Amino acid sequence: MYQPTNAKQITSAVAERLDMLKDEGLALPANYNAQNALKAAYLRLQTVKDRQGRPALTVCTEPKHCGKCEYCRSMKELAAFQHVTDIEVD
Structure with a gap:
């Protein structure tokens, strides 16, 4: 089970992903401080509870990939070339 231990662990993981997206062309507004937004979001998440009232x-x-939906299939990385006859069609 994925359980982040503190705000720094959560915000650093999101900040790393944000940096990757910036490298891929994500444009953020001028004077936008992503770290401040992440910290504010973490503070808000501390008040969110599930249906049983647990934080x-x-x-x-951590989300698990089903491997069948369009998102999961698009996120797979190509590890090796496959011959067209080896590809399974759902």
Whole structure:
């Protein structure tokens, strides 16, 4: 089960992903401080609870890929070339 231990762990993981997106061409507004926005979001998440009243940050798990939906299929990385006859069609 994925359980971040503190705000720094969560915000640094999101900041790394944000940096990757910037390298891929993501444009942010001038004077936008992503670190401040991440910290504000973390503070807000501390108040979010699930249906049983438990804090969301303690019960949420890391998402798992099903491998069948369009998102999961598009996120797969090509590890090796496959011959067209080896590809399975759903």
